Amino acid sequence: MSRGEGRSGRVLITGGRGLLGKEIVEAFHGRFELRVTDREECDVTILPECFREIEGFRPEVAIHCAAYTAVDRAEVEPERAHAVNALGTGNMARVCRERGILLVTFGTDYVFDGMASRPYREEDPVLPLSAYGKSKLAAEEALREAGTEHLLVRTQWLYGAGGGNFILTILGKARLGETLRVASDQTGCPTFAGDLAKAVLKLLDAGARGTVHFSSEGETTWYGLARYVLERSGMAGAPLFPALTRDLPYPAKRPSYAVLSKERYRRITGESPRSWEEAAGEFLESIVGKGGR
């Protein structure tokens, strides 16, 4: 799979019908023989199901997208988030180690406490504020403890065509004439899941291992993203107001500043991600013809 290795065979995908999973399938289709699984085919919390999938397909690489991603719900069912994220990743890591398979999986900016004043690097200290963040940190630990050959890509603020996301929510509410109050005190970077899927291909081609951060370039707030989306969609006059996170009805704590440094990604691949405005603008164009506007 890496340069010179000449590996280009079978790739198993978990969580393949989720937001990122769908984009991974699209980016990898044609170049690899794919086996796409989701909860029905392979519940990652059940070790024998992980073994069965890996034994049956014998992939060279497993791309583990399956996850519990309901950030606010995780506050009331932290055990479930832990089971899917930590135990599920631990199961995949164990099976991959035993069969000599490279495991690619995904982490989150929510492992950080948001107190930094510059973009977070891979080696910066972690201190998750939410149950979801804790479960994803436990997933990272399970991955490293298993001693599996791996690539962990931490990312943030994903959107794409294959799942519910902030951009579509804002467009939907604005169309209904709803008043929008959006957090202006959380800074991060919106990232198109299709760009992340292509970045995974580039990282694999370059033989990357360990932890790498990837998001679009630049930074904004959720309010900044909402304003951009409305302006680009001809709804600049929609009633949009900045709000403080503490005044919004979200139970889970989020980091106030969680921009990810792409230095390592650039060093490994020799490329820079595109700006979040360019990616979001293209995404908005792409959904116009599909009733997105």
Ligand SMILES: NC(=O)c1ccc[n+]([C@@H]2O[C@H](COP(=O)([O-])OP(=O)(O)OC[C@H]3O[C@@H](n4cnc5c(N)ncnc54)[C@H](OP(=O)(O)O)[C@@H]3O)[C@@H](O)[C@H]2O)c1
């Ligand atoms: N979305 C973001 O903004 C974001 C940001 C940072 C990191 N990430 C990480 O990126 C990765 C992909 O996230 P995503 O946004 O694509 O999530 P997603 O849309 O929620 O997709 C996750 C998929 O995993 C499946 N799944 C849940 N529990 C499972 C289980 N026990 N066994 C097998 N499959 C299971 C889900 O199925 P059901 O629909 O049936 O539950 C869903 O198809 C995750 O590791 C996530 O933590 C996402």
